[in-house]
Structures are given as structure tokens and as C-alpha cells.
């Protein structure tokens with residue numbers, strides 16, 4: 001196996017990433033760049049009654065960045081947005097049976113993109129309520 | 134799945150003939166060349182025989198001009214620090230091209246702590262050293278200039294003979310790191326006008342653990358390692374006779390077979406380049422023609438090199454990359470930045486270095502793996518628009 005020091009689970013998610021792609025007219029959208037190595041990740045969510053019903057991602061980055069994006073989407077599909085907001089990079093790394101220390105920063109990307117997508121959803125919701133009022 | 138190894142610049146297998154030749158020096162014929170008894174003398178003889186073969190390999194003036202070290206990195210340290218510090222009376226400036234190996238660049242940076250000025254010579258977009266800049270960046274205080282024979286990441290071969298004339302016009306020593314070039318193309322220190330030349334055993338299909346530094350007669354340097362005064366006092370430490378004997382043997386064999394083997398590899402390499410460049414938004418890095426015969430390097434837009442490497446490894450094909458994510462420092466390769474690539478362009482780099490195990494029959498397998506890898510990763514990439522679903 002390739003020697004970056006990845007767990008089996010990381011490699012499995014890297015080779016078979018879940019929830020890849022784009023959601024048209026998403027309820028929330030988050031896009032973050034990795035200031036350390038210059039990578040980019042985006043996450044799209046569909047939300048119903050504050051539950052994430054669908055989630056998709058696209059990532060330009062290393063094996064760890066791709067695996068963590070995949071894992072974050074798998075973890076949070078079906079989750080309440082407030083719960084999903086609490087997911088940290090460590091949670092994602094733990095679920096993947098750990099990441100090499102120099103690759104921990106990539107898991108920030110996944111958590112940050114998710115949080116941005118949820119914030120975007122909440123902002124949109126707020127402005128909708130305001131419109132109605 | 135059969136392994137297809139395409140990363141010979143990182144490590145090469147030892148030639149079985151070399152292993153056969155050198156093996157006794159690990160067992161029966163072990164011995165310390167410094168010992169005066171018969172076993173020691175046998176070991177000493179092995180080292181001197183190797184020195185003879187190495188002398189012939191690079192057409193050095195005499196055997197005394199060859200110093201064995203433990204690696205090319207060590208030879209580079211000795212060449213640069215040893216020459217600069219020994220000749221401090223001549224001036225306190227050193228220069229190197231921007232695409233040198235990290236051991237050259239770090240040796241020069243380290244000299245800055247001793248009050249040296251370090252000037253970096255830029256290269257053009259193909260990786261060729263700019264002769265005008267070279268000329269203008271060397272001053273009368275420059276002691277040593279280091280330009281590599283050929284680059285390991287982009288394969289570009291430098292015009293060493295021309296560079297040598299410019300450097301020698303100013304009375305400066307020329308150090309050439311030939312680690313990537315030696316064994317691939319002929320290197321002749323006298324004809325090329327080289328004062329100091331680095332190369333390594335493993336790059337000749339010899340065992341790891343030996344390197345060599347050629348020092349032109351008359352060039353003075355001081356040691357970096359201190360101890361028992363082996364190798365004319367320039368490299369203390371008990372000689373690794375297994376690796377050194379192997380290196381000598383490997384040099385002899387590779388010299389005899391070089392023309393034939395490089396023609397064979399060039400054919401495979403050219404075909405590979407043609408095929409891989411069919412993929413859209415794919416570019417060759419380095420020089421299109423002044424390139425090592427076994428070397429092909431590319432960049433693919435919108436994808437990242439570590440992912441390429443991992444994905445190719447799933448096909449049991451091993452390649453290298455200069456991407457930021459794959460490096461310890463998370464910086465992109467300094468070579469790719471020096472040829473003017475942007476950070477994100479350097480990201481999608483892939484380096485292929487062929488060797489004796491590779492065959493024409495492997496080309497379709499490699500091309501298929503590369504094409505599928507690039508397609509798959511682009512599908513995952515937010516930067517790739519065309520062809521997305």
C-alpha cells in the first residue's frame with residue numbers, strides 16, 4: 001500500500017468516495033481553500049426540517065482531503081444541522097482510524113466546508129423568515 | 134497485478150551481476166581497508182579497483198581525483214562547503230541554479246551563516262540555466278558555482294560545457310551534480326570542463342550507501358567529516374566496501390550498455406509522452422528535447438499529485454510527484470516553481486523515470502492507468518468544468 005501512512009479506511013474512502021458531485025439549487029453551500037497547501041473543497045447540502053437529507057462534495061486535494069470530505073458527508077447525511085455543526089476535524093479523523101500528523105490540516109478543510117454550508121443554510125432560512133414577516 | 138515501477142529516480146534495483154560481484158565483501162571478504170593484515174589489504178584492493186573503474190567511467194585524470202562518500206548528498210556537502218571554506222581567501226560568494234538538489238541549496242544556505250553571500254541563478258521555463266544571468270550573477274568574489282548536469286524532476290539537461298566556459302572565464306570553480314545524469318548519458322569531466330562532480334552508486338544500479346566526488350587535480354578543499362583520515366583525509370569514516378565495490382562494478386557495466394539501453398528507453402519514453410499528452414489540459418514539464426532519455430514529466434490541470442500517486446499505486450504503478458501535499462514541508466517543488474509554474478499548476482505534477490525493467494508492452498497499461506486516474510480525480514475536482522457530469 002502507498003506509504004503516506006494512511007489507514008485502510010482512508011484508502012477505501014479515497015478510492016470509493018461517497019456522495020461525490022453537485023446539488024443543483026442547494027439549501028446550503030460551503031467552499032473553502034486550504035491556506036497551507038492551496039487545495040479547494042466544496043460541499044452542497046439539501047435540508048428538510050433542519051435535517052440534512054442530501055449532501056455532496058467536490059475536492060481538489062490530496063488523498064487525505066478526498067477521504068475526509070467523503071467521510072464528513074457520510075457522517076452527516078441524515079443528521080440534524082445543529083448536530084452536524086458540532087462535528088470537528090478530530091471526529092472525522094477518528095472515524096477514518098486516524099490520519100498522519102502532517103495530514104491533520106486537510107481534515108480542517110472538510111469540517112470547515114461543512115460548517116460553511118450549514119451557516120449558509122441558516123442565513124438563507126433567516127432571510128426567508130424575514131421576507132415572510 | 135504486475136508491478137510497473139516508474140520511479141527509478143528515487144531508487145533503483147541493484148544489478149544482479151553487481152550483487153554477485155560485491156556480495157563477498159559483506160561476508161568472507163569483509164575487512165577494514167585501514168587494517169594492515171591480509172584481510173584488510175583485500176578490502177583496500179577492492180576499494181582501489183572500484184576507484185579505477187569510476188575514474189574510467191567519468192574520464193577523470195587519475196584515480197586520486199575520486200573520493201568515495203556515503204551518498205550524493207554527502208558528496209554535494211563536501212564539494213560546496215569543503216571548497217568554499219577552504220578557499221575563503223578567494224572570496225565569500227557562492228552561486229547555484231534555482232533547480233539544484235536540496236542538498237546543494239541547503240549547503241549554500243548554510244554557508245550564509247559563515248558570512249557567505251548566496252546568489253541563485255534563474256532558469257527559463259524549460260529549466261535551462263540562463264547563461265547571461267549566470268554571467269552577471271557571478272562576481273570576482275565567487276568561489277564556487279553549482280549547476281546540475283541534468284535535473285531529476287523535469288529531466289532537463291544543462292549545457293554544461295558552455296556553462297563551464299563562462300564560469301572558468303571568471304576563475305571560479307564549477308561543481309556539477311550529475312546524480313540524475315550519470316549512467317543515463319555520457320559524462321566526461323575533462324571534455325566538459327568540470328572541477329567537482331557528484332554522482333551516486335544506486336543511480337548506476339549499484340547498492341545504496343555509496344556516492345563519489347570527483348575533484349580535479351589542483352582544486353583544494355577541506356573535509357566536512359573529521360576522523361581517521363580515510364580518502365586522503367577528505368572523508369573520514371570506515372569505507373563501505375560492499376557499496377563501493379558494487380558502485381565500481383555497476384559503473385563499468387552501465388558504461389558498456391549505455392548507448393543501447395538509452396536508445397531502448399528513449400523509444401518507450403517518446404511513445405509514453407505522445408500517448409499521455411493526448412489527455413486534455415496535460416502538459417510536458419521540462420525541455421522537449423534536451424531531456425534525459427529515461428525521463429518524462431507532466432502536469433495535469435485541476436488535480437493534485439499525491440492523489441495521482443495513490444491512484445496509480447492502485448494499478449501497481451509507481452510514479453513520483455512534486456506536489457505540495459506530497460512534501461513534508463507542504464511546499465510545492467522548488468524546481469516547478471523555478472520554471473515559472475504557479476502553485477496550483479505545480480500541484481498536478483507527475484514524474485516518470487524508466488529503467489531496465491520497463492518494456493514497450495507496458496505502454497498501453499500505463500496510458501490506461503494515467504487516463505483513468507486523471508479522469509476520476511477531475512470528476513472529484515471543483516476546478517474542473519469541462520466534461521463534468
Ligand code: FES
Nearest residue numbers: 037061062106458
Ligand atoms: S489537501 Fe494538501 S496536504 Fe491534504
